[in-house]
Amino acid sequence: MPFQIIRNDIIKVKADAIVNTANPDVAVGSGVDSAIYKAAGEDRLLRERQKIGKLEPGEVAITPAFDLDAKYIIHASGPWWWGGNQGEAEILRQCYDKSLQLAADNNCKSIAFPLLATGTYGFPKKLGIEIAVDAFTRFLQKYDIEIYLVVFGQESVKISGELGEAVLSYIDDDYVSDTIAEEYQGESFTEDSDASDSACFDEGKSEYDSKRFASDNSSGRCGNTSFSFTDSAARTAGGAFLKATASLDDAIKGIYKESFEKHLQMLINKKGLKNSEVYASANISKQYFSKLLKGQVKPSKGKVLSLAVGLRLNMDETVDFLRLAGYALSPISQTDVVVEYFIEHENYSVIKIDMVLFDYGLDPLSNG
Secondary structure, rough: OOOOEEEEEEOOOEEEEEEEOOHHHHHHHOOHHHHHHHHHHHHHHHHHHHHHHOOOOOEEEEEOOOOOOOHHHHHHHOOOOOOOOHHHHHHHHHHHHHHHHHHHHHHOEEEEEEEOOOOOOOOOHHHHHHHHHHHHHHHHHOOOOOOEEEEEEHHOOOOOHHHHHHHHHOOOHHHHHHHHHHHHHHOOOOOOOOOOOOOOOOOOOOOHOOOOOOOOOOOEEEEOEEHHHHHOOOOOOOOOOOHHHHHHHHHHHHHHOOOOHHHHHHHHHHHHOHHHHHHHHHHHHHHHHHHHHHHOOOOHHHHHHHHHOOOOOOHHHHHHHHHHHHOOOOOOHHHHHHHHHHHHHOOOOOHHHHHHHHHOOOOOEEEE
């Protein structure tokens, strides 16, 4: 995957370049800035930083990484949040754009970022994420590079912020109950605890979470948390696939005579998209996407869902697209529910989806 979220200390990340939220003055700051200087070799790094001089907000510069497991440190001078009327958003965009371009200009194949300016600098996390995702997506349309978003410490667990809460609210208890009553007529579902595409959301975060994931007789287990598939995981993704009949299956088979790769190309043309727009939004590498179009690889369900997002398909189109590849949406897959939320809200970014999945302990979409 071109973009990945990893939980690590950024000073331990192996990447060609790591990005540091730098002190604008020639001085060692606190927190991560201080840790980076110490790990790289404070005296040598500070001498290089002195050559750069003062960095105004929005400016970036590059130095050797010295003792770090990286080639370069990119020093980005981020904006303090003053309410949003001082050009803060544009300054933060410059930090991401210039850091990425500097990495490319120095032939870096990988770059690791913290979520810039959303900590001590007070930048709103929702806006900070939007800016980061937009910068990463646009850059990946032009450059073949691995981008890591590095999360460190329990205080940084929830990186998706309000977006993750919106997805959680979407999985409403009453809706789940109504769906099960309508679709399954009271049947109870159980799932083996080793199910690969099911996981439980973070425990103990709110009364809502505790209510949703209480244990019952049909519970599974994720870590130390018990949860009920009947109450927390069962959700009709789009509702459409459970209503499909044998006649609809026959109809779809009759419609789609062409191969998956030909249908993929047809959808790209129909939507008026560029290939680069699709694989960047889908968080799929250019090389893998090229193999897909040539029919050289069979995509996993996760890759097909990623492509559905990249293609900006609606739910009906997504269901048909999955069927053509030999897959179906699952009523007990939380990943499928998250994807449904994004598609129904026309929020077509697998990077954002992966952020939400990361927050709730689920595997990245295009990794499935």
